[in-house]
Amino acid sequence: MSLFVEFHLIQNFAPSNLNRDDTGAPKDAVFGGYRRARVSSQCFKRAIRLTADFPAQHQGIRTKKLLELLRIQLREQHGHQADDLDSRIESALSAAGLKLKDDGKTEYLLFLGQQEINGFADLIHTHWDALAAPAGGEKKSKKDAKASAPAELVKQAKQIMNGGKALDVALFGRMLADMPEVNQDAACQVAHAISTHRVEREFDYFTAVDDKGGADEAGAGMIGQVEFNSATFYRYAVVDPAKLKSNLQGDRELLLTGLRALTLAIARAIPTGKQNTFAAHNPPSFIGVAIRHASPLNLANAFEKPIYARNGEALTEPSVSTLAAYDSQLSAVYGDEHDRWAYVDLSGAWPQAKGEFKPTLNALADWVVEQVGRELEH
Incomplete structure (x- = not known):
C-alpha cells in the first residue's frame, strides 16, 4: 500500500x-x-x-565552492600544506566527473551531503601521492585527468557521490547535468x-533623511518606493x-x-x-x-x-x-x-x-x- x-x-x-x-x-x-x-x-x-x-552530519550544502571546502578540510584535518593542493583536489574531482572552472568554482551549483564532502577529503588524503601532478606537466582536461587516474581512485570517487544520507538532499532531490547517475x-x-x-x-x-544635512538642504536625502x-x-x-x-x-x-x-x-x-x-x-x-x-x-x-x-x-x-x-x-x-x-x-x-x-x-x-x-x- x-x-x-x-x-x-x-x-x-x-x-x-x-x-x-x-x-x-x-x-x-x-x-x-x-x-x-x-x-x-x-x-x-x-x-x-x-x-x-x-543532524549536522546529515545536512546538505549547495555551493560552487567545493574546492575551497576541500582545501580547508585537507589543511585543518589532514595537515596537507603542499603548493599543489588545489591541483590534487582538481584531479580527484575530475576522477569523479566534476570539473572546476578557471576561477576554481564548479561549473554549476552542487548539492552535496556533508558526508560526500568528507569522503572526497578522505579520498584525496588516501591517494595523496597518486594525485600529484607530473613535474612540468600541463593542466589536463577533465576527460584526460579521469583517464589517467588510477582505476581504484576513479571507482572510489564515483562511490562517494551517493547522496551522503543528507536529509535535505534526500527530501528535495538534486540534478547534476553531466552526472545523471548521481541524481536523486x-x-x-x-x-x-x-x-x-x-x-x-x-x-x-x-x-x-540625511542625518548630516545642513539647514539649507531642504527635502529628503533619498526617496523611493517598494511594492x-x-x-x-x-x-x-x-x-x-x-x-x-x-x-x-x-x-x-x-x-x-x-x-x-x-x-x-x-x-x-x-x-x-x-x-x-x-x-x-x-x-x-x-x-x-x-x-x-x-x-x-x-x-x-x-x-x-x-x-x-x-x-x-x-x-x-x-x-x-x-x-x-x-x-x-x-x-x-x-x-x-x-x-x-x-x-x-x-x-x-x-x-x-x-x-x-x-x-x-x-x-x-x-x-x-x-x-x-x-x-x-x-
Whole structure:
C-alpha cells in the first residue's frame, strides 16, 4: 500500500514582500481567474532547509565552492600544506566527473551531503601521492585527468557521490547535468503557496533623511518606493516515506528523525525577503497533516473561487473551514478508508471531528513520527 504524508497550512502574512520577481515586486499568479499572491516553492524550500534542525552530519550544502571546502578540510584535518593542493583536489574531482572552472568554482551549483564532502577529503588524503601532478606537466582536461587516474581512485570517487544520507538532499532531490547517475529524485514535493483570496499590489513611498544635512538642504536625502502585499496563503507539501527511505540508503531511524524535523521546519519556516523592512514573522494559523494511502491530494482548488471577508470576519477562518469542506468532498471520491488527519488549529474553524487535535507543534510532529513508524512496520 502506498503512503504519503501531506502538510496543509493556512498562513496569514502582514504587509510584506517575501519573494520578489525580477522587478522587485512580490511574486503573484492568476488562479481561478483572479490575481493571487504567490511565494515560490523554491523560496519556501530554502526557508525550510535553513530552519530544519537536521543532524549536522546529515545536512546538505549547495555551493560552487567545493574546492575551497576541500582545501580547508585537507589543511585543518589532514595537515596537507603542499603548493599543489588545489591541483590534487582538481584531479580527484575530475576522477569523479566534476570539473572546476578557471576561477576554481564548479561549473554549476552542487548539492552535496556533508558526508560526500568528507569522503572526497578522505579520498584525496588516501591517494595523496597518486594525485600529484607530473613535474612540468600541463593542466589536463577533465576527460584526460579521469583517464589517467588510477582505476581504484576513479571507482572510489564515483562511490562517494551517493547522496551522503543528507536529509535535505534526500527530501528535495538534486540534478547534476553531466552526472545523471548521481541524481536523486525528491522525496518531498512542495507547491507554490498562493493566497486564498484576490490580491492587489500596494506601494510604499518612502523618504530617508540625511542625518548630516545642513539647514539649507531642504527635502529628503533619498526617496523611493517598494511594492508589497498582505495575504492569507494556502501552503502544501507532500512526502513519500518509501522514496525518502530509499534516498537515505534504507536508514529507517534517520527517516523518522528527518520527518520530525521537517514537520517542525515547515511550520516555522518563513522566507527572509524584505524582512528588515516588514518583519512579517507570522506563523501559520492552521497546520494539518494528512496520512494518505491512495494518492496525494493538493487542496488548492478549494480556493479556485476566492475567499472574501464578510461581516467583519477575518480571511483565515473561512479559509480553514473551506479547506476542511473541500477535503471531505475530495476524500469521499479519491481517498482511502485508512487515511487520517491530525492538526494544530488557532483559528477554531477546523471541524473537531475531522482528525486528532494537537495542542502544540511538537505534539503534531510526534504524531507524524508515530504514524509513519507504524506504517513502516507493516
